[in-house]
């Protein structure tokens with residue numbers, strides 16, 4: 001549950017009997033919250049707290065992140081462009097902190113499956129804990145492995161790559177995807193875009209695109225509304241492409 005007191009005091013909590021949340025605006029005993037509904041207000045010593053349903057953005061704020069993670073603005077577009085739907089099967093690498101894994105498994109639903117690869121066991125252990133915390137671990141298969149060497153699955157609906165050298169995995173991605181399946185790549189630097197984009201374009205992928213999404217949050221005050229001057233200024237670039245027939249990827253160039 002999210003306990004919202006004001007924009008600077010927002011807390012993701014797990015309700016447990018006998019426990020409480022301490023803030024500089026007062027304590028909130030969880031016993032007093034049990035039985036309340038999302039959308040209710042509860043009294044604290046210096047005001048009120050609003051009880052909110054924990055949407056993924058608040059859940060992300062409360063999770064451990066041992067790796068760089070994907071941000072909601074990029075994840076939303078990546079899922080949209082991938083063409084996936086509830087019930088589909090997707091492959092992902094690398095798992096990292098599991099933030100993309102959480103969004104994918106949430107979106108694919110109980111009948112969907114995410115197979116997530118990482119070369120680092122410690123990353124997968126941490127990600128597994130994050131998935132357990134949000135109750136989605138059953139929708140995910142964790143595989144310790146290097147996708148540059150092998151992707152075991154075939155006929156998958158989409159593949160998501162967030163790793164340093166995705167072009168080196170592109171041949172395995174091609175073999176694992178179903179015909180016209182989507183590859184979605186996230187990279188933080190411009191030199192990675194060029195290598196990935198050109199490799200995909202020359203090796204059996206069509207409809208290859210590279211984009212950057214810029215999100216600007218606004219501070220809103222009467223007669224002083226403007227973009228915030230601090231925040232996340234750069235995340236990365238997204239490259240998407242569809243599996244075609246090898247040798248015909250020059251179509252439309």
Ligand SMILES: C[S@@+](CC[C@H](N)C(=O)[O-])C[C@H]1O[C@@H](n2cnc3c(N)ncnc32)[C@H](O)[C@@H]1O
Pocket residue numbers: 067068069070093094095096097098099100101117118119120123145146147148162163164
């Ligand atoms: C930036 S993190 C991924 C973050 C993740 N998308 C998230 O939102 O939490 C990159 C991960 O890719 C893994 N990785 C790097 N090269 C890999 C490879 N060839 N195969 C599988 N995983 C790889 C790293 O160990 C690291 O955990």
